[in-house]
Amino acid sequence: MTTRWQVCASRPVDYAVIQAPQLFARDNPLLAEFGRGAGSRRFVVVDDAVQRLYGQRIRAWFQAHGIDARLVPFVGGEDNKTVYAWRALARQLENFPIHRRDEPILAIGGGVLTDVVAFLAATHRRGVPHIKIPTTLMGYVDAAIGIKCGVNFEGAKNRLGAFEPPLAVLLDAGFLASLPMRHLRNGMGEIVKLAVIRDAALFRALEVAGADSLATRFATAAGQHLLDTAVEGMLQELTPNLYEDELARKVDFGHTFSYGLEALHADRLLHGEAVLLDVLVSVAVASGRGLLPAGAAHRVFALVDALGLAPDIGLLSGEAMWAAVQDRILHRNGRQRIPMPTAIGECTFVDDIHPAELASAIPFLRARFQERHERTVEC
Numbered sequence: 001m002t003t004r005w006q007v008c009a010s011r012p013v014d015y016a017v018i019q020a021p022q023l024f025a026r027d028n029p030l031l032a033e034f035g036r037g038a039g040s041r042r043f044v045v046v047d048d049a050v051q052r053l054y055g056q057r058i059r060a061w062f063q064a065h066g067i068d069a070r071l072v073p074f075v076g077g078e079d080n081k082t083v084y085a086w087r088a089l090a091r092q093l094e095n096f097p098i099h100r101r102d103e104p105i106l107a108i109g110g111g112v113l114t115d116v117v118a119f120l121a122a123t124h125r126r127g128v129p130h131i132k133i134p135t136t137l138m139g140y141v142d143a144a145i146g147i148k149c150g151v152n153f154e155g156a157k158n159r160l161g162a163f164e165p166p167l168a169v170l171l172d173a174g175f176l177a178s179l180p181m182r183h184l185r186n187g188m189g190e191i192v193k194l195a196v197i198r199d200a201a202l203f204r205a206l207e208v209a210g211a212d213s214l215a216t217r218f219a220t221a222a223g224q225h226l227l228d229t230a231v232e233g234m235l236q237e238l239t240p241n242l243y244e245d246e247l248a249r250k251v252d253f254g255h256t257f258s259y260g261l262e263a264l265h266a267d268r269l270l271h272g273e274a275v276l277l278d279v280l281v282s283v284a285v286a287s288g289r290g291l292l293p294a295g296a297a298h299r300v301f302a303l304v305d306a307l308g309l310a311p312d313i314g315l316l317s318g319e320a321m322w323a324a325v326q327d328r329i330l331h332r333n334g335r336q337r338i339p340m341p342t343a344i345g346e347c348t349f350v351d352d353i354h355p356a357e358l359a360s361a362i363p364f365l366r367a368r369f370q371e372r373h374e375r376t377v378e379c
């Protein structure tokens, strides 16, 4: 008889996602609640565009609170979501030592930055606390509020990564004021995804106020309501399954056929744009299978038009989509587990998508959207 020891433990996940308007107003004390105050240090990674626009304000906040902050600029964009970017940050952190427990690393930027910096926090000394402050719509409603982080590797998106809960996520929608319209629309892709697959009320709110919210950069009450509904819905979906023990996930909607497409077309496609392409393929396939009524498919397409999203169907290929499905089968432990809409806000999971269905969605979507895409590009 050999002896066997069973090690059994669990660690609670407990972090706040907080609406934080005017986060870097000099007298705003919120950020100082996390970690040690005056006399302490902070390693602060800031998206370079954000640093140019808000760097002075951020520096002034730390000065006012007596905290020695090292602001480290980071270039956003999928190209920089690499092991090299992670290593460069790790080196800079070596040159600016921080306490292991009470001097959290700060990540101020888009989804690329928060993914890489959270991965740095997960790996530095096997885990140090971090705070995420998203500055893009993609980060605000999705990338920054969960616990996944990582970098792309060998052409595969997010291949190296971790589940690393933050100390807090601080949401200041004021950053969206300077975000280019293409990046606002990019974040909209994730909101549309969430609405179609799990939230009919969010979908209606998008139909009513989505276009105006984009135009006003979410600075109106209706815009803030959209943001809050999207964050709330995303957290409800993520919280019971933070470590993805359950592999059939509604939030994987939009992340099957287009998996890795933005890494493949880094110069032409953003993550949310790839997600939107996948949503449209899924709607076309679900409709073709009779899973989704034609009226519901029409509403999705009409919403995409109304939001001014102009997907480039020309980037889709049947082979690439089928290759993406093969990778997702590995990721989802041997089964497709593809979320497919059955109504606005409802879905089922399927395991029997075949390549011909994907290929036939392309000409259908091209006929519906390509002219608008080309007109938008010409403008």
Ligand SMILES: NC(=O)c1ccc[n+]([C@@H]2O[C@H](COP(=O)([O-])OP(=O)(O)OC[C@H]3O[C@@H](n4cnc5c(N)ncnc54)[C@H](O)[C@@H]3O)[C@@H](O)[C@H]2O)c1
Binding pocket: 047, 048, 049, 050, 053, 075, 076, 077, 078, 081, 109, 110, 111, 112, 113, 115, 135, 136, 137, 138, 139, 142, 143, 144, 146, 147, 148, 149, 175, 176, 177, 178, 179, 180, 183, 186, 270, 271, 272
């Ligand atoms: N961890 C997750 O659960 C999760 C979820 C969704 C997406 N993601 C990841 O998010 C990434 C995409 O994030 P993204 O779209 O934010 O990209 P990004 O981080 O590259 O930012 C987009 C661009 O916006 C600029 N920018 C950022 N904030 C700005 C501001 N306030 N004003 C002006 N310019 C600003 C950046 O410099 C960059 O050029 C992808 O890599 C995706 O995989 C992760």
